[in-house]
Amino acid sequence: MPKNLQKEIQNILFELLRGPIRPITEEMIGKRLGISRTPVRQVLKKLETDGLIEQKRKKGICLRSMPVEDLLQLYDVRAVLEGFAGKLACKTGGEGDIEELNNLAKRYTRAFEKGQIDIVDQLDLQFHRKIVQMSDNIHLSKIMDDLSIIERVFMLEKAIKSSVGETPVPTVPVKEPIPHEIIVETIKRGDSDECEKLLRIHIQHSKQAIMETKLRI
Secondary structure, three states, X not given: OOHHHHHHHHHHHHHHHHOOOOOEOHHHHHHHHOOOHHHHHHHHHHHHHOOOEEEEOOOEEEEXXXXXXXXXXXXXXXXXXXXXXXXXXXXXXXXXXXXXXXXXXXXXXHHHHOOOHHHHHHHHHHHHHHHHHHOOXXXXXXXXXXXXXXXXXXXXXXXXXXXXXXXXXXXXXXOOOOOHHHXXXXXXXXXXXXXXXXXXHHHHHHHHHHHHHOOOO
């Protein structure tokens, strides 16, 4: 299955899970994309095998509850792998890549200053994905894609429960000790060791922010 189609199916699923319509079915997702149920079923089966969703006869597709401790462990892995990705990006990233990364960093800062939480989350995701892409390592990219899905499911579950008052969420984004712009500068200089160190600190801070909000989903 083409990677882009897999991501489109996942995106539609997550969009539907945010909405009020229930039950969510394979047919519903396929109809939104104009495709048959077969590729949809394949993606859903993978998400179910990974323990991220469950399919019930009457309730349709639902998120499976994920302990916050699982997400904290994920951030430990992310810190190591994205630090490595940043180290590689210092050697493989071109001028166009660095310019795109810098634009994402600036947009993130503007959204942060305005307190636009949803936009901040999306831009943060794009920023980190870009660094992994710049590493030019297909195996690393695949691993990080899988980790990203787990994180998205957790954050989606948190948002859904927050909307019905089941769990608290921060009302403003948490300020990072290492701004994105500083990370971009280290990549631009080609300082691979410093970039790896800063990315690890940056991601561990995100883990700490989650611990401090005491989210229990």
